[in-house]
Amino acid sequence: MIALDDTDRAILRELTHDAGQGAGALGRVVGLSQPATWRRIKRLTEAGVIAGKRLDLDLEALGLGVTVFLGVKLALRGRTALGDVERALAAIPEVQTVEHVLGLYDYRLRVVARDIADFERILRRRIMTLPGVGEVEANVLLSEERLGGPIG
């Protein structure tokens, strides 16, 4: 972990809202020159605080109108190994994330589909048929917002 000052935190807060802004524009917001801001971003990147940047795509505009979160309970009978279940779930292209969780479920999956019929196909043919998959609960995503988080 590297030491962060308030200016570093201000830069990170700005970048979490728009990672595409240049050092010049960012510097004006946090009160630094363009080269000084650039050096700080470089330091934060080299230290691994900024681990990467990602595109925020509009799934609906891409024809993926449905996002469903699945809670999956394992039903491990006989020889089905945990690793096999995880690999099989991760291999489904529509499954965007697989999280191992503690609580009511064993896994939490984020699944994208073109529409409800497409989702039904994925659920029935790809997920329910997997050995080791027990109870499945589906919740259809209606809205989602991401917040900046407690930086400093």
Place this chain on the structure above:
Amino acid sequence: MEKTAANAFDEVMAEARKIPEVLEIQTFLGRVDLRLKVIARDMSHYQDIWRTRILRLPHVADIEALMHVASIKTATDLPI
């Protein structure tokens, strides 16, 4: 969620946005109505957020907590 009040969702979401440790707010069609992704430094910090912030959210009927253990897959590509 207690959905007897017409603006229940708006109110609980407005309150949730004020909690710095809340990273994501999602609403659903299904058994679950609302999901908050909460980050904490450790379990005692989590307990503090839970007691002082989460339990005080309005219109909440029942809370279920899932603790993240590991990310098995985080897709970087879409099926497009």
